[in-house]
Amino acid sequence: MDAAAYHIPVLAPASLKGLGIYNKQDGVFVDATFGGGGHTRQILETLDANGRIYGMDQDADARDNIPPDERFALIPENFRHMRNFLRQEGVRHVDGILADLGVSSHQFDTGERGFSIRYDGPLDMRMNQSQPISATEVIGTYTVPELTRVFRQYGELKRPDKAAYAIEAARKEAPIERTQQLIQALNRQAPRGKENQYFAQVFQALRIEVNDELGALQAMLLSSIELLEEGGRLAIISYHSLEDRMVKHFMRSGNFEDTIHRDFKGKALCPFNLLSRKAIVADNDEQATNPRARSARLRIAERTALSTEDIQKAIA
Numbered sequence: 001m002d003a004a005a006y007h008i009p010v011l012a013p014a015s016l017k018g019l020g021i022y023n024k025q026d027g028v029f030v031d032a033t034f035g036g037g038g039h040t041r042q043i044l045e046t047l048d049a050n051g052r053i054y055g056m057d058q059d060a061d062a063r064d065n066i067p068p069d070e071r072f073a074l075i076p077e078n079f080r081h082m083r084n085f086l087r088q089e090g091v092r093h094v095d096g097i098l099a100d101l102g103v104s105s106h107q108f109d110t111g112e113r114g115f116s117i118r119y120d121g122p123l124d125m126r127m128n129q130s131q132p133i134s135a136t137e138v139i140g141t142y143t144v145p146e147l148t149r150v151f152r153q154y155g156e157l158k159r160p161d162k163a164a165y166a167i168e169a170a171r172k173e174a175p176i177e178r179t180q181q182l183i184q185a186l187n188r189q190a191p192r193g194k195e196n197q198y199f200a201q202v203f204q205a206l207r208i209e210v211n212d213e214l215g216a217l218q219a220m221l222l223s224s225i226e227l228l229e230e231g232g233r234l235a236i237i238s239y240h241s242l243e244d245r246m247v248k249h250f251m252r253s254g255n256f257e258d259t260i261h262r263d264f265k266g267k268a269l270c271p272f273n274l275l276s277r278k279a280i281v282a283d284n285d286e287q288a289t290n291p292r293a294r295s296a297r298l299r300i301a302e303r304t305a306l307s308t309e310d311i312q313k314a315i316a
Contacts, residue, residue, distance in 0.1 A: 008038060009036075009039045009100070010282065010293045015235050016039075019043075020096060024095050025047050026051050027095030028054075029051070030054050030086070031099075032097055032099040036065050037065040040067065044071060047071060052073075054089065055072065056075045058079075059127055060129065082220055082224075094227050095228075095233070097228065098236075098237075101238045101243050120179055120180040122136070123135040123182060125207045125211070139176045140175060144164045147167060147168075148161045151202065154206075154209060154242065157198075157202070166186055170184075217246060218256060233275075234251065234303070236300075239297070240295070271304055271308065272303060282294070
């Protein structure tokens, strides 16, 4: 498999700069979403002989892209368990963590994975194909209220209930097991002229539900507090508002409610310092050459000296 075709790394120069690798070339870093290895390869080019990078990816296809470099090790697991699996490798603290939360070009372009509205294929959408629940089970077994929740919460559809009722009606006629069957079942619900956007939102909602993407992201972000050395960097690339909002709140406050705790002097107590107020986006050249970059938003934060215990004691 051609790793370059698998996934062209988005915002790579800005990510490497944000991670502070150029000032810590002997450091230990984590590419939490290894995929095609695009970001990892650029990190390896920057690290010196003593540097080290661990890649994580639950997709078995990612194993085909392992670079022949003794400074790299792949952990074939979901990044939600990052801290535990790094400990198994003897790693308790790292200098930087990078995560690109997008679905890879390879996954979108492989019809049988079921991620894309462009190809007919099994309604799968599992990042880890060994897990039992696929989008077929969600579409086939969820009640109307459950489907409504998924489409409202993860797809942000304006009338998620209509989509849910349309699916219920269609599956009474025949099981919905392929991507084009789902699209056909929802054809009348899609706003005219915005059909692709509508179906993309539906597929996004199902993918997030199937893979518990927001739950995994939340767990990974929390583990970063314990993993990162003081001065270590956290760099996250997100592609939709649900992820970006969670990342922004966490980096700004250290929690997902975006509650900023302060000490008795009024100083903010947060395990991170935001290194840029606004998200970093791709320039026109990158957006022209890599369409995936158009919706990408990179946020970077630096680990402070505060531990979660320090914050809890200060606000107690």
